[in-house]
Amino acid sequence: MLPRPTAKPERQGPAPLPPEPGIDLPPDPLVYRMKRRLLGRPLHTEELAHERLGKPTALAVFASDNLSSSAYATEEILKVLVPVIGVAAFALVIPVTLALLVVLGFLILSYRQTIKAYPTAGGAYIVTRDNFGVLPAQVAGVALLTDYILTVAVSVSAGTAALASAWSPLAPWAVPVSVAFIALIAFGNLRGVKESGKLFAAPTYFFIFDMIVLLGYGLVRLMFGHLPVEHAHPAGMVPFGGAGGGLLMGAAVFKVLTAFANGGAAVTGVEAISNGVPAFRVPEWKNARETLVIMGSTLGAMFLGLSILAAKMHVAPYEAGTPTVISQIGKLVYGRSASGTALYLCLQAGTALILILAANTSFADFPRLASFHAGDNFMPRQLTKRGHRLVFSNGIIFLAVASAVLVVVADAKVDNLIGLYAIGVFTSFTLSQAGMAKHHVTEKEEGWRTGLFINGTGAALSFVVDVIIAITKFTHGAWFVIILVPVMVFVLVRLARQYEMEDEALAHDVPAAATAPVLRRHVVLVFVDRLDLAAARAIQYARTLHPSDLRAVHFVIDLHQAEELAESWRQLGLSGIPLELVDCPDRRLTNAAISAVARDLADGETEVSVLLPQRQFHGVWGRVLHDRTGDAFVRDLSRLAHCNVTTVPFHFGAREAARQEVAPAVIREAMGQPAAASNGHPSVPLGTAHFVANAQWRQRVSIQGRVTALRVLPLADIPSMECVISDDTGSISAVFHGRREIAGITVGTRLRVEGTAVDHHGRLAVLNPAYELLATPTKH
Numbered sequence: 001m002l003p004r005p006t007a008k009p010e011r012q013g014p015a016p017l018p019p020e021p022g023i024d025l026p027p028d029p030l031v032y033r034m035k036r037r038l039l040g041r042p043l044h045t046e047e048l049a050h051e052r053l054g055k056p057t058a059l060a061v062f063a064s065d066n067l068s069s070s071a072y073a074t075e076e077i078l079k080v081l082v083p084v085i086g087v088a089a090f091a092l093v094i095p096v097t098l099a100l101l102v103v104l105g106f107l108i109l110s111y112r113q114t115i116k117a118y119p120t121a122g123g124a125y126i127v128t129r130d131n132f133g134v135l136p137a138q139v140a141g142v143a144l145l146t147d148y149i150l151t152v153a154v155s156v157s158a159g160t161a162a163l164a165s166a167w168s169p170l171a172p173w174a175v176p177v178s179v180a181f182i183a184l185i186a187f188g189n190l191r192g193v194k195e196s197g198k199l200f201a202a203p204t205y206f207f208i209f210d211m212i213v214l215l216g217y218g219l220v221r222l223m224f225g226h227l228p229v230e231h232a233h234p235a236g237m238v239p240f241g242g243a244g245g246g247l248l249m250g251a252a253v254f255k256v257l258t259a260f261a262n263g264g265a266a267v268t269g270v271e272a273i274s275n276g277v278p279a280f281r282v283p284e285w286k287n288a289r290e291t292l293v294i295m296g297s298t299l300g301a302m303f304l305g306l307s308i309l310a311a312k313m314h315v316a317p318y319e320a321g322t323p324t325v326i327s328q329i330g331k332l333v334y335g336r337s338a339s340g341t342a343l344y345l346c347l348q349a350g351t352a353l354i355l356i357l358a359a360n361t362s363f364a365d366f367p368r369l370a371s372f373h374a375g376d377n378f379m380p381r382q383l384t385k386r387g388h389r390l391v392f393s394n395g396i397i398f399l400a401v402a403s404a405v406l407v408v409v410a411d412a413k414v415d416n417l418i419g420l421y422a423i424g425v426f427t428s429f430t431l432s433q434a435g436m437a438k439h440h441v442t443e444k445e446e447g448w449r450t451g452l453f454i455n456g457t458g459a460a461l462s463f464v465v466d467v468i469i470a471i472t473k474f475t476h477g478a479w480f481v482i483i484l485v486p487v488m489v490f491v492l493v494r495l496a497r498q499y500e501m502e503d504e505a506l507a508h509d510v511p512a513a514a515t516a517p518v519l520r521r522h523v524v525l526v527f528v529d530r531l532d533l534a535a536a537r538a539i540q541y542a543r544t545l546h547p548s549d550l551r552a553v554h555f556v557i558d559l560h561q562a563e564e565l566a567e568s569w570r571q572l573g574l575s576g577i578p579l580e581l582v583d584c585p586d587r588r589l590t591n592a593a594i595s596a597v598a599r600d601l602a603d604g605e606t607e608v609s610v611l612l613p614q615r616q617f618h619g620v621w622g623r624v625l626h627d628r629t630g631d632a633f634v635r636d637l638s639r640l641a642h643c644n645v646t647t648v649p650f651h652f653g654a655r656e657a658a659r660q661e662v663a664p665a666v667i668r669e670a671m672g673q674p675a676a677a678s679n680g681h682p683s684v685p686l687g688t689a690h691f692v693a694n695a696q697w698r699q700r701v702s703i704q705g706r707v708t709a710l711r712v713l714p715l716a717d718i719p720s721m722e723c724v725i726s727d728d729t730g731s732i733s734a735v736f737h738g739r740r741e742i743a744g745i746t747v748g749t750r751l752r753v754e755g756t757a758v759d760h761h762g763r764l765a766v767l768n769p770a771y772e773l774l775a776t777p778t779k780h
Helices: 030-039 045-051 055-071 073-117 124-132 134-166 168-190 193-223 253-267 284-313 325-334 338-357 359-375 393-409 414-418 423-443 448-472 478-507 510-514 533-544 559-572 589-601 619-624 629-637 655-659
Strands: 521-527 549-556 579-583 606-616 643-651 700-711 720-727 730-737 750-760 763-767 770-775
Touching (some): 030 168, 055 073, 055 134, 134 325, 134 359, 134 393, 134 423, 168 338, 168 359, 193 325, 193 338, 284 325, 423 478, 448 478, 533 643, 549 559, 589 606, 606 629, 700 730, 720 750, 730 750
Parallel strands (some): 521 549, 549 579, 606 643
Antiparallel strands (some): 750 770
C-alpha cells in the first residue's frame, strides 16, 4: 500500500499540481442523464478490448441474418414455381436449393480466404479498395450498405409476419410492430457490442434448437413413412398451375432462374463475419474463420432440411404471406396434440425472434462499414466517432431511421421488399471475390493457386447470380437499386472531393502561416452594449492581451442610451481605455462593425482582435428573450483578413465567481470520494513509489502514474520531450532533454520515473529521469 500524504511541511520551491482545480462541475444536461439511464455508464476507451466477442456470442451477433434466411428461402422459391407448374414445383425445389448451397459453399470458402488475407477487417469495401482502387470500392460499399438497410426492413417484416401467423389479430398492426422491433434492436446495440451479444444470443440458439427438433422429428417421420402430406388448397393459398411445356419439369428456364434468384436471399449475410473480424477475441482471424464455417454449415443443413420437408409434404405458400411455409410445416409435423401445439408455438416464437434479430447483423456491420467509408472521406466523418458505449452510435441511429422509413413505405410486406433484396449483396460478393483473386495473383503467397481457384470461382458464381437477380427482379424493384447505387456513388465521390478541398486549403503552406511576421500594431476592440459585468469581464480579459491600442466600442442606435453609457464610462474612471461611440443611423450593426474594424486595418500593419461579451443564459426563456447579434458579428467580421473575433462568455448565476478566485480543492471531493489530507507529507524510502503529492523540491522521488499530457515541440526548437504524469493526488512533469520522442511514451501510458524534483519554469519536474514503462495504451 502506498503511503497517503499526511502532514504538510514548510516547502521551498514549487509544489506539485493538485489532481484538478477545485471547481464545481456543471450538472449533466437532461439528455445526457437520460442517455446514461438508458444505456448505462459511459465506457472508457481502454475498455474497448473487453468488448470483444467469443465464438458463441459472435455467432449470435453476426450470423442471425444468415441463419434466419432458412425460415423464408424455401417459401420464396415455391412462390415462383407453384403458380407456374403446380405440384411439379415440389420436385424442383430441392435441386434449386442444392444449386444455392453450392454457391453458399464457395462463398464460405472464399470468405475464409478473405479473413486470412485481411485479418483486421476483410469486408468487400476494404478488399475492393486495396485491389481495384477507391471508386470500385464505393460501388461495393454502397451496394452492401443498401443491402444492410434492406436486411433490417425485410427481417423485421418477416418476423412480424411469423407472429401474425400464430396470432392473426396482430396482422393489421404489422407496421408499428415492425418499427418497434427496429427501435428495440437499435437500443440493444447502442448499449454496446458485448451487451447486444448477450441480449441476442439466447434467441439465436433457441431458433437453432427449434430447427434441430423440427427437422430431426420430421425426417424421422419421413423415414418411417408417417410424414403427413398437405392435399387441401384452402382460400388464400397461391393458385396451383398446370403442366407446362418448359424444359425443367414443365417450367421455363426463366421461371426457374427467377426462383433461384428468390432463394438467393438464403446466402446473404455471409459477408457479415468478414466485416466484423476486429470484434472477435484474439486470435481474431482464426476465431472468425471457425465461426464462419459453423454459420455456413448450420444454414446449409436448415435450408436443405426445410426444402426436403416442404417437397415431401407439398406445403405451398399463401398469397398474403401468412401462414408461412415454415409455420405450416411445423403444424403438420408436430400434429394437434398438446405437446405438438407447444412445440409448434415454440417454433413460431423462435422463428419470429430469429427473423427480427436478423436485423442485428446489419446493426453490427453497417456502422463499422460506414466508418470505413467516412475514414476515407466518402461519408460524413461523424460516422467514425465511437459513442457513449464505444459503438458507432451515429451509424446505428442512421440505420434505424432509414430502415424504419423503408418499412413504413413498404407497409411491412416482405413481397414489397424482396425484389430490392440480394442484388446489392451479390454485387459486393462479386467485387470482393474478384479483388481476392487479384490479391492472390499479385502477392503470390503460399497456397495462392488454391486461393485463386476458390476466390475466382466464388467471383464467377456471384456474378452469375447477380446477373440473374438483376434480370429476373428488374421489374419487381431491382431497377431501383441498380439506379440508386451509381447515384449514391456519385454523391459520395462529391462529398470526398469537398473534404479534399477543405484539407488542401487547411494544409497549404502551414509553416509559412505559423511563422509569418507579427504585424507592427495590435488593436483590441471590445464591443459593449451597456456597462455591466459581462462587458467588464471582456475588458478585463482585453487588458491581459497588452495591445498597442485598447478601446471599447458602442454602436449608437439610441442616442439617449449612448449618452447614459458615456456618462457611466466617465464615472468608471478606467485610465487608458477610451469608449468609442460609432454612429449607426441605418441600424445595420454588422455593416457599422465592419467599417469600424476596416479603419484600423487600413494601414496593412495592424492586427485587430474583436472581443464580444457573450451572455450565457440558462433555460428556454433566456434564449427566447435575447437576440443573437453576436453570431452575426462573428460570421461577418471573421471574413476580414487580420481580424480575429473572440467571444468572452459570462454565465448568469456566476456573479460571485466573477468577483473571487476559485478556491483550490480536490475534484474527487466533489464526486463524494475521500480527499487527500492537506496538512503534510511523510518521507518515503528511496526506491518506493510515491504519490505525486509527496514529492518535494530538491528531493529524490519515484513517481508512478498515467501520462495525461505530452508537449510536442517544433523541429526548429532544441530537442526536448515533456510529459505530465498524474495520479489521484496531483501532477508532476517529467522532462527528457535532447530527445524529441521516446518509444512507448504517449498519452495514456502508465509510467514510473525516478529522479530529483527540481524547479522547471515555475513548476515541479523531474529532469532526465530513469523510467520504466508499466503499460501502454491500446491503439484502435
